[in-house]
Amino acid sequence: MKQKFGLYLASCCALIGNMAQAGCPAGQEPFTSCQIDGRNTEIFVCFDDQVVTYSYGSVGGTPDLFLSEPVERVDYEPWSGVGKAISESVTFYNGDFAYDVGGGFDRPFSEEEMREPIRRFGWVEVTQSGEIAASLECIPETVSYGFGGGIHDIKVAAGQSWDSASFTWVSDSIVPPVTPLLLESHLYETVEDCLPASEFSLNGISMGDPLDTLGKLGSPETVTDPFGSGELIDRMVLVGANIDIFQDKVYGMSTTSPGWDTPAGLRVGLTRGEVIRILGRVPNGYTATSDRYYTHVCSDVRDAEDEWGILIEFGQDKRVGSISFVSPSY
Template sequence: MKMNVGVYLLFAGAFLTAQAQAGCPQGQEAFTSCQIEGRNTEVFVCFDAQVATYRYGPIGGAVGLQLTETIERVDFEPWSGSGVSIFESVTFYNGDYAYNIGGGFDRPFSEEDMQQEPRRFGWVEVTESGEHALSLECIPETVSYGFGGGIHDIKLAAGQSWDSFSFTWVSDDIQPTPTSVLQEISYESVIEYCLPVSEFSLGGVHMGDSLSALGKLGSPETIEDPDGRGEAIDRLYLVGMHIDIFQDAVFAMSTTSPSWEMPSGLRVGITRGEVIRLLGRVPNGYTATSQSFTAHVCSNNPVSDPEWTMVIDFGQDKRVDRIYFVSQSH
């Protein structure tokens, strides 16, 4: 049933002024556009210095779906610099759905190629919760795409750089520390990375803090047997975060808000590449494109169940969706 809803949102009239016409909004220029093979519809990705816009609808008719994102946050993937074709894409997010729109052309490699009109191509790929939902192809001769400048240069001018390892943009304001936050330790000839105790803190609330130290934040609620161990805990609900207390000490925290920041600057909403830059490296056992990162607290004597563990979950937009700390000792 969800699949039908997603397709409906793609083709019907959601999120929009009813009489809006296809094409770019006033004051914006096209990054790419085309007519869709076999559907009598067209797609436009447009931009100006502040925002990028996705529009889909009947050819020359009212727009069926419009999505807008700021240039700072828009998920634009530039050409890799290799391959037989030049192509770029932009992804827009709408709840569980993601719309990836791209355009490109074959590179000329001979004088004969230079004499001919290059083959152009484009697409729209729709996913739901990261799973493939729909693929649309552009009619080649209708594809409008010009390589160079555009969204890429505006993002650079806004102080961002492309990280080809994580496939995300990184703000120039986020710089690595002189020494890596994610520390390297060696135990019985095994090298692992860990986080210092000081990093297990969100907005000044630390793992292990006593309940009395949290009094100014409010009164906790008693939660009976939340994890099936037969023990009750106290939970403090705050805006965008909750704190779990057991035996008068904080043993778990979870946040989905950028307002609660770790000492290193790690927070909800930053890109995967920015997380890696702040950590100083990718945690062992993960890659620069993993959907989550985990790191344990540093200890002189590593054990199979570390006292504290940090988990960072990324959303489908490649940005931090949630950060939480857990204690294995509870």
């Protein structure tokens, strides 16, 4: 039975895959495609060894929307390996919008099911700023989906591994620490997570650094504390980062650029799974799919003046969108 199912699956996917070939850019092969139920439109997701593309528009016409993403960065979710249905999806991001496109089919478990027509399905879900804007279903007879190999194998060959807990891909170049970077603090009644003070640094600029060591970076401007304390602080606006000064010391930093990183390698653009690998585990109170992580600096003194915190926020693409170091002292 297993051998028969394998032959059935291979022939099924080859047949379905050939249907979409005409809609792919030259040199690409189909991942999934279909015509949308209730609309005279069609969608194609295609790929080669470098790029994955998305096109949507009238059937047989010029696409109204065409997007592309490098294979290494594309948000591709492989089949979980469980259940009767086999399905996979790719999500493309365009500003505040996200386009999740999927295709699949029910696998047969008996001789009788193998003689029946295959049930195919597909979808397109559009979100804006995380809110569902449209949910479209494919006409089953038009669904093209070729399971096996494809985008998955290309990402693996590029040195990435799928992390099913965070639903993200992790670069094999990021090696887990021998001991977790994220430590436990027993300073208070409850056990809390913390990071070593050495990690509160971006490109060599550290929390608590005196102002006179930053002269080469430029002159700060006086602004109102962005965290709502009402205090006036000095801010250095650099390319990709802000450095906040209070009482002649660095008491806040933030970045939205991948060009600024911590000593351990935390930076904008990493996937959620890559952040978890660097930290060594998921911070207490959060999950592998949380949209932000916050933790304090490790300290041996209760209510220390320099009780910094780090906030890592993830965008809708499941990658780090910003990193901020803050201090309750200002």
